[in-house]
Amino acid sequence: MPELSGVYNVLEDETYKYELQDVKEPNLYRDIYTYSEVPKITFNHRRVPLGMPKEIWITDTSLRDGMQSVEPYTVDQIVKIYQLLSRLGGPYGIIRQTEFFVYSEKDRTALRRCQELGLRFPEITTWIRANKEDFKLVKDLGIRETGILVSCSDYHIFKKLKMTRRQAMDQYLSAVAQAFEAGVMPRCHLEDITRADFFGFVVPFVNELMKMSRDAKIPVRIRACDTMGYGVPFPEVSLPRSVPGIIYGLQHYSEVPSELLEWHGHNDFYLSVANACTAWLYGASTVNCSLLGIGERTGNVPLEAMVMQYGALRGSMDGMDPTVITEIAEFFKREIGYEIPVMTPFIGENFNVTKAGIHADGMLKDEEIYNIFDTRKILNRPAAVLVSKTSGLAGVAYWINEHYGLAGPEAVSKKDPLVTAMKEWVDQEYEGGRQTALSNHELEAKLEELSGGKFDKGARR
Numbered sequence: 486m487p488e489l490s491g492v493y494n495v496l497e498d499e500t501y502k503y504e505l506q507d508v509k510e511p512n513l514y515r516d517i518y519t520y521s522e523v524p525k526i527t528f529n530h531r532r533v534p535l536g537m538p539k540e541i542w543i544t545d546t547s548l549r550d551g552m553q554s555v556e557p558y559t560v561d562q563i564v565k566i567y568q569l570l571s572r573l574g575g576p577y578g579i580i581r582q583t584e585f586f587v588y589s590e591k592d593r594t595a596l597r598r599c600q601e602l603g604l605r606f607p608e609i610t611t612w613i614r615a616n617k618e619d620f621k622l623v624k625d626l627g628i629r630e631t632g633i634l635v636s637c638s639d640y641h642i643f644k645k646l647k648m649t650r651r652q653a654m655d656q657y658l659s660a661v662a663q664a665f666e667a668g669v670m671p672r673c674h675l676e677d678i679t680r681a682d683f684f685g686f687v688v689p690f691v692n693e694l695m696k697m698s699r700d701a702k703i704p705v706r707i708r709a710c711d712t713m714g715y716g717v718p719f720p721e722v723s724l725p726r727s728v729p730g731i732i733y734g735l736q737h738y739s740e741v742p743s744e745l746l747e748w749h750g751h752n753d754f755y756l757s758v759a760n761a762c763t764a765w766l767y768g769a770s771t772v773n774c775s776l777l778g779i780g781e782r783t784g785n786v787p788l789e790a791m792v793m794q795y796g797a798l799r800g801s802m803d804g805m806d807p808t809v810i811t812e813i814a815e816f817f818k819r820e821i822g823y824e825i826p827v828m829t830p831f832i833g834e835n836f837n838v839t840k841a842g843i844h845a846d847g848m849l850k851d852e853e854i855y856n857i858f859d860t861r862k863i864l865n866r867p868a869a870v871l872v873s874k875t876s877g878l879a880g881v882a883y884w885i886n887e888h889y890g891l892a893g894p895e896a897v898s899k900k901d902p903l904v905t906a907m908k909e910w911v912d913q914e915y916e917g918g919r920q921t922a923l924s925n926h927e928l929e930a931k932l933e934e935l936s937g938g939k940f941d942k943g944a945r946r
Contacts, residue, residue, distance in 0.1 A: 491740060493536075500738060503692070506685035507651040511639030514680060514725065524715060529723040533733035536768040538743035541799075543791050544773045545570055545583035546749070548595075549612050549632075550785055551775035552586075555823065562821060563595040564602075566776070569813050571604045575804030578606035579795060580788070581771070584632060587611050587622055596626060610672065615660030620667035630670040632708065633660055637687050638677035654690050661694060665701040672706040674749070679715040683724045683734060691739040706745045707735060708773065711760060714753030714783065718763035728760045732767040747771035752783040761786045762794050776813055777825065777832065789813070789831050808865035831864060838869045839880075873922040874915035881907045884928065889940065906935045 487496040517525045547566060552558055558566065567583065574580025585599075586592040599609060612632040613619035623631045635657040636642065642653045657673070664671040673694060681687050691707060698705040709731055716728045724730045732748070735741045748764030748771065750757045761772040778787035789810045796802045814832035817823040827834040837860045847854035852868045861867040869887055870880045878899035885904065886896045897904055910931055911923065932940045 493534075503684050503688040503738060505650060505654060505689040506682065507649055508639075508682075508685070511643035512682045512685065513639060517726070518680060518715075524726075526717055526719070526726060527723045528721050530721045531730075532720050533729050533737075533767065535766050536733070536736070536743075537766050537798075538768060538770045540744070541765050541770050541772075541795065542579050542581040543574070543788060543795065544581055544747065544771055545607060545775065545788060546773055546785060547583065547776040547779065547788070549584040549586060550781065551777075551779040554780050554784070555821075557591075558821065560591060560595045560598060564598050565816065565820070566813075567599045567607075568602065568604075569809055569816065570607055570776075571602075572806055573792065573809040573813070574606050575802070575806060576606075577804045578608075579792075579803055579805050580607045582610050582630070583607040584610045584612050587613060587619070587626065587628075593626065600627070612674075615657075615663070617663055617667070620663055620669055623669050624667050628669070630672055630706065631664070632672040632674050633664070634676055635660075635673045635690075636676040637690065638680040639682065639686075640680055641677055642686075650686050654686075654693070657690065658693055658697065661697055661705065665697070665703050668703075670704055670706070672708055672747075674708045674710050676710045677712045678709045678731060679711045679713065679725050681725055683731070684738075688734065688738045691735060691741060695739055695741065704745055706747060707739075707741050708747040708749050709735065709764075709769075711748070711750040714751040714757065716750060716760045717754075717756060718759045728763045729767045732764050732769050736768050743768050743770045745770075747773055749773040750786050751781060752778060752785070757784070757786040758790045758794065761791055762798070765794075765798065777817060777823070777829075779823070793831065807863050811864050811866050835871075836860075837866060838871055871922040872911060872928055874911070874919075876911070878904055878908050881911065885932065885940075888925065888928075903932075903936055907932060910935070 486499055488499055489495070490497045517527060548558070548563055570580055570583055585596045587596065596609060609628060610630045610632065611623050611628050613623060615633040620631070636646065636653070642648055642650055646653060648656070661671050661673070675681070675687065678687060694705050694707070715726050716731070717726050718728050720729060722730065724734070732746065735746055736743070746769040748761055748769045750760045757778070761774070764772055772786060772791055774788035774791050775785040776788050778784035792805055792807055792810065795805070810831055814825060818825060825833055830836055837856055839855055856868040867887060870876060870883045872880055872884050882897050882899040882901065882904045885891065891897065914923065929941070
């Protein structure tokens with residue numbers, strides 16, 4: 486009999502009810518994951534519909550997954566990161582939640598300090614071991630929601646946990662029941678979903694979770710974890726690697742509402758941002774990220790990237806303040822000592838800096854020619870040039886104008902005699918064997934000398 490879909494609001498053929506396939510041998514998808522070769526991407530030519538939710542948002546794991554990959558942050562650093570996240574996410578909570586550890590006294594002190602700030606967003610959640618003691622701890626801390634690990638691939642169930650699918654499911658469902666008993670909303674982290682038997686384990690397991698949720702009248706959030714970065718965003722790709730297929734399947738076969746569906750990706754194959762955007766487009770309200778992409782191995786989805794993708798997809802920042810991204814990058818460099826690769830989008834030293842003379846010549850005419858957007862307005866970071874052996878007259882002129890704030894009639898052109906003199910000096914430096922770019926300090930000193938003292942830092946010509 487046809488049924489009215491609660492997701493798409495049309496009559497659909499009765500959905501097949503998938504049951505657990507409690508296999509004796511693990512399904513390791515050896516046709517895709519041979520281990521001795523690059524994992525294969527296979528296609529079945531089945532398309533699923535786009536279905537972006539009415540509301541989308543970002544959650545943060547910088548203080549959980551991110552902090553597992555660097556030296557532990559101090560309490561003060563955690564509090565500062567939390568404040569920066571709140572400012573970046575804005576008053577409407579586009580950065581909706583962030584997750585904390587609660588194992589040590591230091592963890593709990595940092596959590597309490599952040600609670601005392603009284604900020605509405607991001608909501609503080611936790612990640613715990615699935616036992617009664619930890620659920621009670623979360624409840625006593627006044628936390629509404631916590632994450633628990635429910636690994637779903639046979640790699641984890643058979644090889645790591647040494648269980649059958651039935652044993653794993655029963656253990657996971659028991660943990661969720663304990664969360665309900667404690668009055669805590671569970672967030673189930675379906676680890677390694679891109680190597681899991683989707684219809685043989687994932688769908689029947691999530692169906693049981695949704696049934697328990699309805700009976701308990703407590704929501705269950707489903708976090709689909711692309712733990713190894715195997716997910717791909719392309720249409721018509723086969724499961725288990727298809728991000729559109731996973732999101733559609735969780736909605737269509739397990740009736741997980743968009744607002745309870747979250748994507749957590751890693752960047753092992755450079756697809757973390759594309760996969761996160763795809764998860765939004767196909768029905769997940771939430772993408773889970775970390776600041777600067779810091780996380781296991783190649784990292785998580787960079788939160789700052791998804792701030793930009795949100796603005797691109799929605800046509801508005803909806804109250805977010807992207808200039809805070811630059812503050813966050815400076816904080817990580819200055820206070821934490823984290824080295825940001827220079828070519829990193831939005832936050833790297835060379836992000837909106839050019840060294841090529843031909844590019845600098847274009848920027849001298851109009852910076853829009855070689856700058857991706859108004860970085861001064863959006864990120865509080867003006868476009869710049871590095872003066873090197875390829876900068877040319879245009880590069881030197883642009884550096885002088887940008888560095889000293891010269892515009893209009895005050896600005897120097899590449900035909901200015903002072904620019905020519907500076908360019909000749911630059912050429913001599915590199916003819917003498919120099920390999921590195923010239924520092925601002927060196928350029929300032931030489932400009933002051935050649936201009937007879939007319940230029941010093943902040944001076945006008």
